Amino acid sequence: MAHKAKIATVFGGTGFLGKQVVHRLAARGVTVKIATRVPERANFLKTCGAVGQIVPVQCDYSDARSIHQAVKGSDFVVNCVGILFERRKRARFEYLHVDLPAIIAKACADEGVSRFTHVSALGCDTGISKYAQTKYDGENAVRANFPDAIILRPSVMFGQGDNFFNKFAELSRFMPFLPLIGGGKTRFQPVYVGDVAEVVSKGLFVGSSEFLGQTYQLGGPDIVTFRGIYEKLFKYTARPKKLISVPFRIAKLKAAFLKFWPNPILTPDQVDDLKTDNVVDDKAQGIDVFEIHPKSMDLILPGYLETYKFGGRFAVEQSA
Numbered sequence: 001m002a003h004k005a006k007i008a009t010v011f012g013g014t015g016f017l018g019k020q021v022v023h024r025l026a027a028r029g030v031t032v033k034i035a036t037r038v039p040e041r042a043n044f045l046k047t048c049g050a051v052g053q054i055v056p057v058q059c060d061y062s063d064a065r066s067i068h069q070a071v072k073g074s075d076f077v078v079n080c081v082g083i084l085f086e087r088r089k090r091a092r093f094e095y096l097h098v099d100l101p102a103i104i105a106k107a108c109a110d111e112g113v114s115r116f117t118h119v120s121a122l123g124c125d126t127g128i129s130k131y132a133q134t135k136y137d138g139e140n141a142v143r144a145n146f147p148d149a150i151i152l153r154p155s156v157m158f159g160q161g162d163n164f165f166n167k168f169a170e171l172s173r174f175m176p177f178l179p180l181i182g183g184g185k186t187r188f189q190p191v192y193v194g195d196v197a198e199v200v201s202k203g204l205f206v207g208s209s210e211f212l213g214q215t216y217q218l219g220g221p222d223i224v225t226f227r228g229i230y231e232k233l234f235k236y237t238a239r240p241k242k243l244i245s246v247p248f249r250i251a252k253l254k255a256a257f258l259k260f261w262p263n264p265i266l267t268p269d270q271v272d273d274l275k276t277d278n279v280v281d282d283k284a285q286g287i288d289v290f291e292i293h294p295k296s297m298d299l300i301l302p303g304y305l306e307t308y309k310f311g312g313r314f315a316v317e318q319s320a
């Protein structure tokens with residue numbers, strides 16, 4: 001007898017991580033429902049599966065019935081929805097990081113979903129920013145409604161289209177200097193987005209129940225300071241810039257103005273986020289549990305940061 005294809009609902013499947021998750025699930029033959037506010041934005045993902053395998057479904061995140069509808073009939077659910085900064089009414093940390101995951105988790109329990117993976121953030125248990133604290137509250141809300149959820153806490157994720165290296169690379173195009181917030185000493189353990197997507201996929205598929213109800217901290221092979229991040233950036237964009245140390249206090253003051261930009265480069269909450277290191281705890285369960293060897297920044301960054309070089313991607317060949 002033929003096996004029935006599994007069905008998964010991915011919330012935030014149009015996002016940076018979500019689309020990688022959709023790709024991996026599609027490759028495993030899963031029928032993927034992408035629950036999104038704007039289904040048209042998910043159409044580009046249809047080509048990563050067979051005809052009819054990837055199905056964008058409209059979801060109103062403020063309506064529990066709409067969320068239940070998106071979850072109904074699925075074997076697996078993944079929640080990749082998250083924001084970096086708030087917008088007065090449209091995007092609140094408390095709602096999107098705490099209430100929404102709770103509603104999704106409850107829908108998973110009510111609809112008999114077998115596995116639910118929720119994406120949180122590394123350092124959420126120690127961070128002092130509202131982003132971190134709401135991520136932590138969101139984990140607890142998920143556990144209360146779906147105790148077997150697999151919770152993932154990635155460090156900052158890098159890869160084509162990221163909002164981290166690309167943001168600084170973009171700034172370095174026109175800024176004569178770049179700010180070293182808090183002296184640039186904050187430590188990160190950046191992890192490749194494709195490796196995190198692979199963790200999501202394995203967590204849903206591996207037959208045994210060893211991953212259920214666990215929380216994993218996901219970091220890459222390298223620990224770097226904020227200054228070290230800039231050094232990598234300059235190496236692969238070949239656009240070295242002067243670095244100016246900006247104390248947290250001053251950065252927060254500037255961010256209080258910058259936060260009004262449509263897509264702010266820095267908010268006061270992000271300054272708070274930089275006050276604590278973002279590295280995997282020695283005692284935590286990590287990416288190795290999934291038998292994944294995380295890819296290094298040096299392997300992945302050149303593939304997309306070289307487009308920021310003077311003359312673009314082919315500048316090296318021309319000058320060689």
Ligand SMILES: NC(=O)c1ccc[n+]([C@@H]2O[C@H](COP(=O)([O-])OP(=O)(O)OC[C@H]3O[C@@H](n4cnc5c(N)ncnc54)[C@H](OP(=O)(O)O)[C@@H]3O)[C@@H](O)[C@H]2O)c1
Pocket residue numbers: 011012013014015016017018035036037038061079080081082083090091096119120121122153154155156157158163164
């Ligand atoms: N990127 C990182 O470095 C990083 C690091 C640690 C943890 N995380 C966490 O990992 C998850 C995935 O991150 P990501 O970088 O892939 O996120 P993303 O691309 O910025 O956004 C993911 C999804 O969130 C939804 N979303 C975005 N803004 C929204 C808003 N204002 N209101 C309602 N929904 C909104 C969108 O879904 P639709 O438009 O399809 O509705 C989007 O596809 C998030 O929970 C994030 O907090 C990310």
